[in-house]
Amino acid sequence: MTNLSTEHSPRVRDDVVRQHVPCNLCGSHDRQPYCPENGLGLVQCNHCGFVYVSPRPDAKELYALYGETYFHNNESGVVGYTDYIKDEPNIRRTAQRRLTHLEQYVSPGKLLDVGCATGFFLDEARKRGWSAEGLDVSSFGVQYAQEHFGLTTYHGSLTDLDFESASYDLVTMWDVIEHVPDPTTYVRRAAELVRSGGFISLATPDIDSLPARLAGRRWVGFKLSEEHVYYFSVKTLTKMLNEAGFEVVNVRHIGKYVPLSLFRDRLGFYFPWLAKALEVGEKALGLSEWALYINPYDIVQITAWKR
Ligand SMILES: [Zn+2]
Incomplete structure (x- = not known):
């Protein structure tokens, strides 16, 4: 489950061996960095546009x-x-x-x-x-x-x-x-x-x-x-x-479907007062088990x- 409320902070394990892999879709080795600012080691295939991590840990890892x-x-x-x-x-x-x-x-x-x-x-x-x-x-x-x-x-x-x-x-x-x-x-x-x-x-x-x-x-x-x-x-x-x-x-x-409480936590990042009001309402109305369909x-x- 993803969390919208925290600043993006990738954690890449530094204790595993990484190897370059060719594009899994077309086999090409021709690629360029993709969104390097996110620090995830993504590349994009220059031939077919597929985005993947390379170098990366092996299948076992x-x-x-x-x-x-x-x-x-x-x-x-x-x-x-x-x-x-x-x-x-x-x-x-x-x-x-x-x-x-x-x-x-x-x-x-x-x-x-x-x-x-x-x-x-x-x-x-x-x-x-x-x-x-x-x-x-x-x-x-x-x-x-x-x-x-x-x-x-x-x-x-x-x-x-x-x-x-x-x-x-x-x-x-x-x-x-x-x-x-x-x-x-x-x-x-x-x-x-x-x-x-x-x-x-x-x-x-x-x-x-x-x-x-x-x-x-x-x-x-x-x-x-x-x-x-x-x-x-x-x-x-x-x-x-x-x-x-x-x-x-x-x-x-x-x-x-996500629990109302998760929705409230995420809302709280942008509108803490609204999240607080929602929490009070949830308890008063017994809505803690409610879920919302979020797309x-x-x-x-x-x-x-x-x-
Ligand atoms: Zn490709």
């Missing part, structure tokens, strides 16, 4: 970020989520909204959620009639989903696990593709698993969105240093999907159909 502390972390501006478990009701409401959208394109069938975390999305999908399975590099998330909801979840990355080819009606990747070391291989692997006529749907921060361009180096999408190694636009993600055999059917910017218009969801 990148995956090492996603242990149990990732889902319980009091420094969410650094890595992971303040308290993912506590946010369960809002994650579930957000999941319902996304499923309602997707079911316009594909009826409940076999679903694979890549980066399923603790399984809240999968559990909501199952309630709607989906045969839902997931995987995650976090063993904590995978175990939580099994123990609390009896879900079928696998520990590992999409490219390391065995799944039946052409057997899924839908593959979802929520806030995943910007984290993985080799997104092109991920999308191609998803294309193998989705049946002909099936769908993939991904959500990721949109570096070309108006909020991102207006905020410049202060864009909240830049906050999670080390975790995000790729920064997509509609153009670069569409190119990656097309080359894997997908045809884009829908592009939209999406939000999520910052800088997270893009792209849904594509397998040719």
